[in-house]
Amino acid sequence: MRAATRSWFRGGSGMNGRISKCGDWLExxxxxxxxxxxxxxxxxxxxxxxxxxxxxxxxxxxxxxQVCTGIMLLLYYRPSAENAFExxxxxxxxxxxxxxxxxxxxWSANLMIAAAFVHMFSTLFLRAFRRPRELTWVTxxxxxxxxxxxxxxxxxxxxxxxxxxxxxxxxDIAGVVPLIGPFLLRFLRGGDEVTGATLTRFFGFHVAILPxxxxxxxxxxVYLVQKxxxxxPLSVDPxxxxxxxxxxxxLLRDLVGWLAAITLLAVLAAIFPWxxxxxxxxxxxxxxxxxxxxxxxxxxxxxxxxxxxxxxxxGEIIGILFFGLLGLLLLVTPFVSPSxxxxxxxxxxxxxxxxxxxxxxxxxxxxxx
Amino acid sequence: xxxxxLLVMFIGQAPAPPAAAGDSCIKCHLEMGDALAAPIKxxxxxxxxxxxxxxxxxxxxxxxxxxxxxxxxxxxxxVGKPARKQIGLLCAKCHSRPDFMRKYNPQARVDQYSEYLxxxxxxxxxxxxxxxxxxIDCHGAHGIRAPKDPNSPVYVTNVAATxxxxxxxxxxxxxxxxxxxxxxxxxxxxxxxALMKQRDLSAxxxxxxxxxxxxTPPGVxxxxxxxxxxxxxxxxxxxxxxxxxxxxxxxWPACVTCHQNHEILRPTEAMIGGEEPAxxxxxxxxxxxxxxxxxxxxxxxxxxxxxxxxADQVLERAQRAGMEVSGPIYQLAExxxxxxxxxxxxxxxxxxxxxxxxxxxxxxxxxxxxSGWKALQDLAYRRKGMAVSALILLGMIGLLLLKIRRLKx
Numbered sequence: 001m002r003a004a005t006r007s008w009f010r011g012g013s014g015m016n017g018r019i020s021k022c023g024d025w026l027e028x029x030x031x032x033x034x035x036x037x038x039x040x041x042x043x044x045x046x047x048x049x050x051x052x053x054x055x056x057x058x059x060x061x062x063x064x065x066q067v068c069t070g071i072m073l074l075l076y077y078r079p080s081a082e083n084a085f086e087x088x089x090x091x092x093x094x095x096x097x098x099x100x101x102x103x104x105x106x107w108s109a110n111l112m113i114a115a116a117f118v119h120m121f122s123t124l125f126l127r128a129f130r131r132p133r134e135l136t137w138v139t140x141x142x143x144x145x146x147x148x149x150x151x152x153x154x155x156x157x158x159x160x161x162x163x164x165x166x167x168x169x170x171x172d173i174a175g176v177v178p179l180i181g182p183f184l185l186r187f188l189r190g191g192d193e194v195t196g197a198t199l200t201r202f203f204g205f206h207v208a209i210l211p212x213x214x215x216x217x218x219x220x221x222v223y224l225v226q227k228x229x230x231x232x233p234l235s236v237d238p239x240x241x242x243x244x245x246x247x248x249x250x251l252l253r254d255l256v257g258w259l260a261a262i263t264l265l266a267v268l269a270a271i272f273p274w275x276x277x278x279x280x281x282x283x284x285x286x287x288x289x290x291x292x293x294x295x296x297x298x299x300x301x302x303x304x305x306x307x308x309x310x311x312x313x314x315g316e317i318i319g320i321l322f323f324g325l326l327g328l329l330l331l332v333t334p335f336v337s338p339s340x341x342x343x344x345x346x347x348x349x350x351x352x353x354x355x356x357x358x359x360x361x362x363x364x365x366x367x368x369x
Numbered sequence: 370x371x372x373x374x375l376l377v378m379f380i381g382q383a384p385a386p387p388a389a390a391g392d393s394c395i396k397c398h399l400e401m402g403d404a405l406a407a408p409i410k411x412x413x414x415x416x417x418x419x420x421x422x423x424x425x426x427x428x429x430x431x432x433x434x435x436x437x438x439x440x441x442x443x444x445x446x447x448v449g450k451p452a453r454k455q456i457g458l459l460c461a462k463c464h465s466r467p468d469f470m471r472k473y474n475p476q477a478r479v480d481q482y483s484e485y486l487x488x489x490x491x492x493x494x495x496x497x498x499x500x501x502x503x504x505i506d507c508h509g510a511h512g513i514r515a516p517k518d519p520n521s522p523v524y525v526t527n528v529a530a531t532x533x534x535x536x537x538x539x540x541x542x543x544x545x546x547x548x549x550x551x552x553x554x555x556x557x558x559x560x561x562x563a564l565m566k567q568r569d570l571s572a573x574x575x576x577x578x579x580x581x582x583x584x585t586p587p588g589v590x591x592x593x594x595x596x597x598x599x600x601x602x603x604x605x606x607x608x609x610x611x612x613x614x615x616x617x618x619x620x621w622p623a624c625v626t627c628h629q630n631h632e633i634l635r636p637t638e639a640m641i642g643g644e645e646p647a648x649x650x651x652x653x654x655x656x657x658x659x660x661x662x663x664x665x666x667x668x669x670x671x672x673x674x675x676x677x678x679x680a681d682q683v684l685e686r687a688q689r690a691g692m693e694v695s696g697p698i699y700q701l702a703e704x705x706x707x708x709x710x711x712x713x714x715x716x717x718x719x720x721x722x723x724x725x726x727x728x729x730x731x732x733x734x735x736x737x738x739x740s741g742w743k744a745l746q747d748l749a750y751r752r753k754g755m756a757v758s759a760l761i762l763l764g765m766i767g768l769l770l771l772k773i774r775r776l777k778x
Contacts, residue, residue: 089693089695089696092693093693093696099693099751100751248772248776249773249776252769252772252773252776253773255769256766256769256770256773259762259765259766259769260762260766262762263758263759263762263763263766266755266758266759266762267755267759269755270751270752270754270755271691271752271755272691273691273692273693273751274691275691275693276693276695278695
């Protein structure tokens with residue numbers, strides 16, 4: 001036994017030889033050692049802003065957690081108004097570690113969106129979207145929108161009272177979008193009202209359409225990151241910056257973050273299990289103080305503050321158009337920002353700080369009232 | 370009788386058509402102002418006026434004539450202000466005619482007047498008592514609204530106040546030697562609170578027990594029938610109980626003997642048992658079989674309530690900790706139903722029957738409590754598991770950090 005262990009580490013004939021032969025066989029057919037070469041040569045710049053590089057990997061890791069726990073939930077979840085709530089209840093009470101899987105899925109979704117926001121703002125502040133990384137930014141922004149869509153569609157799936165009314169309010173807002181609003185409302189709801197048809201539709205978005213789009217975009221995003229390498233901030237001289245190897249140096253640090261995230265998820269799931277609430281009842285009155293998920297709250301609160309009429313136009317429509325415009329601006333930031341050019345003025349960080357302050361202040365108001 | 374005949378002869382046929390443009394009743398009464406104009410002003414909200422009936426429908430006369438002596442000519446059928454004794458018949462000339470009332474409401478009752486004649490009010494009115502209530506005292510004379518109109522004095526939430534206008538007037542009631550605190554007592558009762566405070570329109574008011582047009586106090590032997598219209602199960606159980614015979618023999622009114630009549634308070638466990646304020650002690654002597662049974666039933670109910678409360682507290686603790694216990698909470702609701710059923714079964718006055726229901730509730734309470742404890746045990750297990758997992762994960766993080774440090778060196 002001791003001899004066998006030694007030969008494994010020494011790279012003698014035995015098991016190592018068999019692995020080597022297997023590798024050769026695969027290399028002949030797949031050429032997979034090219035990947036090894038890429039990994040060997042990949043390096044990450046080391047400077048005082050390096051910590052922000054980890055949030056991209058963290059978002060991806062939490063996305064993988066979502067996929068794994070989501071697949072496990074799919075084994076028991078039944079997407080219909082009659083069975084959805086009961087099936088989640090079954091997962092929480094009868095399925096071995098079902099409570100853990102569901103709580104991790106819910107907490108991880110929130111952490112993933114938080115990580116995506118941090119990643120987006122750090123990229124914005126460091127102006128990492130500069131040429132030639134414009135498309136990396138665009139795919140990242142689209143992935144952020146997809147994450148929000150995942151959150152919105154997944155929130156309804158337990159078919160509880162809060163989710164039902166939050167979806168009703170959310171789709172109502174979509175319904176006032178000029179020109180396409182009525183179509184959008186019916187498309188999202190599968191009818192005029194939030195019903196079992198909406199649930200089935202949201203389930204389809206959540207487990208098929210959005211994952212397919214997300215997989216394609218994540219692949220493209222990661223490919224672009226790999227192709228262009230990590231961006232170095234303007235304040236850092238790329239030539240004078242030391243670099244660390246991606247494997248193992250950067251990856252080991254990534255692993256520390258991922259393990260810390262798993263620890264946090266375990267603690268949150270055990271101490272604050274994700275509540276199920278009461279089953280949705282379309283005939284019941286809406287619960288008081290209903291609010292959407294935290295990442296939509298600042299928009300929801302803004303719409304509450306906007307006067308009903310502004311210059312003769314519907315205030316809610318103006319608010320929705322305003323957020324739509326902001327989303328569009330976020331998407332095309334690399335193309336419209338002077339900061340995208342090497343000698344551009346640096347007003348973008350000020351906008352970023354104002355946006356963060358706005359989100360925090362409006363969300364705080366919403367939760368305090 | 371001759372007065373009634375005259376009334377029917379002159380104005381007892383179909384009512385006059387809607388007011389013409391030059392209706393002298395309206396014109397003159399408005400000009401006279403004050404009390405004489407009041408009926409005209411009230412007519413806008415009057416259901417009869419809204420349906421096209423004019424002053425002449427009740428008062429007769431000829432509104433096409435402008436001279437008072439011609440418009441209000443008795444030969445033209447003018448009756449003026451009808452005598453109180455005639456008012457019922459005056460209203461009945463339309464309201465007792467199915468062929469006429471069908472035009473306005475095919476489901477309208479047409480027996481109000483015949484019922485009224487059987488009521489205490491009707492009998493006294495026909496006997497010439499000027500204080501006895503007649504149609505206008507409850508419905509109003511002018512500006513009469515439909516009973517379903519919330520502003521009508523006979524709308525369900527206004528009935529107690531309308532009856533109370535006379536029945537709470539000590540001076541008016543003194544010749545009849547009846548109490549005048551019914552409205553006050555009713556407002557404190559479980560029925561009054563449900564109707565007045567909770568706006569539960571299905572809750573009973575005066576006419577629900579006494580009748581409206583045939584209003585009469587229910588006799589001793591009829592009380593249970595009246596209460597039993599709504600409290601069917603209690604009535605049924607009481608009829609199976611030994612109390613039925615005893616109450617009948619002693620001419621004690623059922624229900625009212627323990628629950629009162631107007632001040633029917635929300636019943637509690639305190640009403641049953643061997644000590645004050647239990648109503649059982651009013652009749653049953655210490656040491657009697659009846660009092661033993663009362664004490665036994667009280668204890669059974671108290672035990673079930675205590676078990677349900679314990680189960681509730683355990684489940685609430687688990688729920689507050691974030692555990693999913695909606696199933697057992699739902700199950701516990703059935704246990705509470707058994708408690709309600711046990712309270713109702715007190716009316717059977719048989720401890721053995723009550724015990725069966727309490728036992729069913731006990732089983733549910735025990736199962737729910739057990740589910741609550743299991744959830745709390747699961748929670749402790751989860752937290753221990755989380756602590757162990759977190760330690761392992763933190764250990765792995767520590768090893769990784771050591772590895773990173775070594776690589777740096």
